[in-house]
Amino acid sequence: MKKFWHATVDAFETFLRVPGTVTLKGAHVRDAIDLKRIMIIAVISVVPAAIFGMWNVGYQHSLAIGDSSLAILANFWYGFLKVLPLYVVAYGVGLFIEFFSAGIRGEEVNEGYLMSGMLIPLIVPVNVPLWMLAVAVAFSVIFVKELFGGTGMNIWNPALVTRAFLFFSYPSSMSGSQCWISLKAGEEVVDGFTGATPLALDGASAQYGTGIWDYIIGIIPGSVGETSVIAILLGAAILIWTGVASWKIMLSSVAGALFVGGLANLGGVGIPFWEHLILGGFAFGTVFMATDPVTSAQTECGKWIYGFLVGAICVTVRLFNPGYAEGMMLAILLGNTFAPIIDHCVVGRAIARRNKAALKTA
């Protein structure tokens, strides 16, 4: 029992201060970097998107009831109160399971869930019932992460699996035009307002205020954190500057999306190809989810292929699957699934090339 609690105590202790643990084997000095630092950078990079998302929840609410003033603080406060419970549930349920399994395994608590928990409330509709979120988080953390051995061992991104679980189990709460707009009891949507996302409307929204700049700034309905391309790019800048996430994956994902979107445009299908980049969850998924170092491709060459695949599949689903307006979640999960195979091929080719070169010099 004492051992069980050790993980929890240790987690809080090492959270507050770097312990005086010394190296026992191998290199006597070590780099100051640890996973806590990497994770906190990743979490910080999501903060702009989270803050904007909270404001946008309020703003969309105001729009829905016929008030189009920006009212920064009031809208933020409204959204904050709506999103806070999502965070409480996502972190509460997820961290409880993390601490519990670390206790069972007798290992230190891994920081990986700090990032997953930061992302989960941002990729769900604001109206998702809390009990559903709790069930989804529990499923994802237990079956996709802990059963595989915890952070670093999982095959799929746990935050995305949470969303996928909700998406397939409770479709009525995850799409349509009601789930994205939070309303207080008794409030009525004004005439002419639709809460459907621009993607679901094929880009041709009748709603006022949905131009290109609205997409880029993010004042459109959507999952909490996914709407603002500007806020996401701020996060991308932090991730790329610190090297925490791979710019290669981001770039090749954009290339993949543009490639398929462009092909479709040539055939006269779909919205202008570049609009795919600023609509829906593409930007958010590309920057924060596809780049997860555990579930993305491991090798440099593999990252290019993996990213391209994610971008291309996302747009393919958007364009050619009438059932799903958005394809980013499935594209990344499919990319996660294929990442080991991509790496296997890349590594195999590299080894074959090396052996050939070595035989030549021999």
Added chain:
Amino acid sequence: MSKNIVLKRGLDIPIEGSAELRLSKTITPDIVAIQPTDFKGFSPRLLVKEGDKVLCGSPVMSDKKNADILLASPVSGTVKEIVRGAKRKLLAVLVQPDAKQENLAAKVGRIEALTPEQIKETILRSGLWPFIVQRPYGIVADPAVQPKAIFVSAFATAPLAASPEFTLGDRIADIQAGINALAALTEGGVHLGLNADNYAGTPFHKLENAIIHTFKGRHPAGNVGVQISHICPILKGTTVWTISLYGLAAIGRYFNKGVYDVRRKIAVAGPMAIQPAYAETLPGAPMSSLAAWYGGNAEGLRIISGDVLSGKAVGPDGYLGFFDDTVTILKEGTDTELFGWAKPVRWGQFSTDHSYFSWLTPWRKYAMDTNLHGGPRAFVMNDAYYSKVLPMDIFPIYLVKACLAGDIDKMEKFGIYEVLPEDLALCEFIDPSKNHIQDMIAQGIDLMLKEMA
């Protein structure tokens, strides 16, 4: 044939306390340890007992698998103690030197007049054979195998490593003789790796009878394993030998003068070393003979025979390793740091990761200690994160995971023949998950040795 090889990947760890290029002390140790544990793959059979008289160069141990391979005493004196550990494992033979040193008389012919077999016999008889290390696996070379080639690195890039120009620049004649002797033992020639940045400044570029390669890059460019992988990668079934410059100098002197002489200049360095400089001493000399550098009291200090990446923490009661020419003195990092990882800037800490800012001040040096800076985790960052400090054509984390899984096929595929733990030491240094990567590789190599035997 000479070519310049540029290695883009690598890292020079900016640690304080590099040794000033001056010889500050010549040490005559009052006890010398001959430690069979310095030699991988050597199973010792004792040839002496306590109280025996030995001369400088007298054999004290032989290898159980090959009685021709000998370890010799570097001094003349009396065997004072035979140190054994758990399960009576032989740890060291301690020899107390006499006031007057005597050499074992040896008759050595001129190298040009000897056949390769005679050269081999001479080196074996001298007790200097264990200087020759076989790759793969980094074990004492098997005299029965003819190596494809012999590799020597003539520069050091490890943190705070001794400068070969300073320590061996005056022994060119011995090194040349060593090269001449070893060149007769292989058809592939002796390959010498030089630092491209200091090519003209080093006396070693004048050495003859060797194939010279120049390397430009940061650590581990000076590791002979990295150099081999760029000259001719080791494939399954091939064997190459490596030897240090010290080894060449000692073998050369044996041929030139007929004496066993392994005296060397070592760098005593590190952030906690008082006036870091060079000392002349013998391998097997006790660390206590270096007390002046750590102020006599080693409490709270880590004394390492070797460099900070791959050296062995021997403490004040330990001895200088046979292959080591550096002693590093560090502070034990037992202090806790409040909010360490959460501080935006950690001024005193070095990190290659851009989530700290020390990469913006590349000129700074750091008083590093032995703190782990985190806790053990599973591998989270991907292979590419680690390979940026490994200038070899291998995938480090794939190799490490194959070693962990004990999968011989995969280990072969991912290049276990090419590496020794020291080559992946930097991967261990930068690992945010704080895994024992060198230890994992060593386990893999041990498994290969067991399975392939």
